[in-house]
Amino acid sequence: MSKILIRGAKVLGGEPQDVLIDGATIAAVGRDLPADGAEIVEAGGKVLLPGLVDLHTHLREPGREDSETVLTGTRAAASGGYTAVFAMANTFPVADTAGVVEQVWRLGKEHGYCDVRPIGAVTVGLEGHKLAELGAMHESAAGVTVFSDDGKCVHDAVIMRRALEYVKAFDGVVAQHAQEPRLTEGAEMNEGVVSAELGLGGWPAVAEESIIARDVLLAEHVGSRVHICHLSTAGSVEIVRWAKSRGIRVTAEVTPHHLLLTDELVRTYDPVYKVNPPLRTERDVTALREALADGTIDIVATDHAPHPHEDKDCEWAAAAMGMVGLETALSVVQETMVDTGLLDWAGVADRMSFQPARIGRAEGHGRPVSAGEPANLTLVDTAYRGSVDPAGFASRSRNTPYEGRELPGRVTHTWLRGKATLVDGKLT
Numbered sequence: 001m002s003k004i005l006i007r008g009a010k011v012l013g014g015e016p017q018d019v020l021i022d023g024a025t026i027a028a029v030g031r032d033l034p035a036d037g038a039e040i041v042e043a044g045g046k047v048l049l050p051g052l053v054d055l056h057t058h059l060r061e062p063g064r065e066d067s068e069t070v071l072t073g074t075r076a077a078a079s080g081g082y083t084a085v086f087a088m089a090n091t092f093p094v095a096d097t098a099g100v101v102e103q104v105w106r107l108g109k110e111h112g113y114c115d116v117r118p119i120g121a122v123t124v125g126l127e128g129h130k131l132a133e134l135g136a137m138h139e140s141a142a143g144v145t146v147f148s149d150d151g152k153c154v155h156d157a158v159i160m161r162r163a164l165e166y167v168k169a170f171d172g173v174v175a176q177h178a179q180e181p182r183l184t185e186g187a188e189m190n191e192g193v194v195s196a197e198l199g200l201g202g203w204p205a206v207a208e209e210s211i212i213a214r215d216v217l218l219a220e221h222v223g224s225r226v227h228i229c230h231l232s233t234a235g236s237v238e239i240v241r242w243a244k245s246r247g248i249r250v251t252a253e254v255t256p257h258h259l260l261l262t263d264e265l266v267r268t269y270d271p272v273y274k275v276n277p278p279l280r281t282e283r284d285v286t287a288l289r290e291a292l293a294d295g296t297i298d299i300v301a302t303d304h305a306p307h308p309h310e311d312k313d314c315e316w317a318a319a320a321m322g323m324v325g326l327e328t329a330l331s332v333v334q335e336t337m338v339d340t341g342l343l344d345w346a347g348v349a350d351r352m353s354f355q356p357a358r359i360g361r362a363e364g365h366g367r368p369v370s371a372g373e374p375a376n377l378t379l380v381d382t383a384y385r386g387s388v389d390p391a392g393f394a395s396r397s398r399n400t401p402y403e404g405r406e407l408p409g410r411v412t413h414t415w416l417r418g419k420a421t422l423v424d425g426k427l428t
């Protein structure tokens with residue numbers, strides 16, 4: 001196997017060091033390591049992070065290969081610095097059996113850009129009525145540990161309780177898309193001043209918060225782990241903070257777009273801003289940033305939701321909900337959390353690699369950058385600033401809210417177990 005010497009990299013943002021990769025493993029980390037016939041990568045002060053892990057990605061295969069495939073989605077992931085992604089279950093067919101999750105897992109393995117950990121559906125067909133084959137999906141080759149009906153809320157409290165009880169046996173986790181369905185009928189954007197002015201159906205914060213409150217109490221009752229997808233309100237933060245203070249085993253994620261964008265953008269009626277949960281207010285954005293900084297929110301997850309242009313380039317009411325995110329996530333986190341002084345690079349490694357790997361139990365990922373660890377790494381040019389051009393995306397879809405917006409940071413290299421998947425910004 002080949003050797004690679006990454007020279008002068010700021011490991012987790014610290015002082016520049018050299019990192020020697022031998023085969024699939026980090027062989028040494030230190031100053032002035034001998035080249036010893038290794039291929040040299042001059043890092044020149046770029047920041048070296050453990051490969052990023054996304055707990056919330058929509059890869060769309062099987063069934064919606066017009067918007068994304070496992071291949072295009074994992075190429076987008078590698079491009080964004082990710083070495084593992086958890087693929088959501090709302091495909092066609094739904095990933096609610098061992099057969100479907102194994103298919104998705106195997107495709108990821110064959111393509112080799114990024115490890116794909118399928119998420120299994122909680123209920124059959126995401127219909128919310130009958131538990132899916134959670135045990136069979138866990139015992140399959142895909143080894144499913146995370147279950148979610150994402151896109152839909154597991155709204156029946158009895159089903160949610162049973163799911164929590166079931167996954168407890170193998171230390172799995174239920175990832176809830178917290179959205180009380182009756183409170184959000186006809187909702188198209190955040191309920192507030194802007195929705196009232198525009199006359200669009202409002203999506204109240206309480207629709208999210210009431211489900212989170214219920215589910216942390218259910219998790220406490222059962223003694224199981226619950227994960228809250230894409231937290232979007234200040235009230236949700238308060239509930240998670242309270243639950244953690246009680247010792248409830250809850251973890252939570254925030255998306256990059258909820259850290260940056262607000263519902264004021266809906267005034268443009270540009271469906272690129274239509275997303276579930278909706279963009280909220282400045283007050284919510286501030287609360288989410290603070291909660292990510294203090295660890296109340298454990299991780300950043302992209303909710304990468306590719307859609308073909310015909311599903312987005314239409315009137316607001318008809319447009320699909322969601323944004324692509326894998327290729328801009330780290331830049332948005334740098335903009336909102338690092339450049340604002342809320343989080344350092346070690347903190348970014350924690351929220352985007354260590355913690356998501358821990359929650360999803362992605363073995364070999366989210367490990368320290370030290371000798372003996374798997375060489376899952378990403379190198380970031382944090383001094384870079386440039387405007388986002390979706391034409392350069394590896395994703396099959398282009399529905400980014402950042403087109404033309406200037407953002408900091410650029411991932412230049414990604415290594416998956418020592419194999420370069422991205423070199424000088426180009427996929428291998």
Ligand SMILES: [Zn+2]
Pocket residue numbers: 150151152177229230276277
């Ligand atoms: Zn969701």
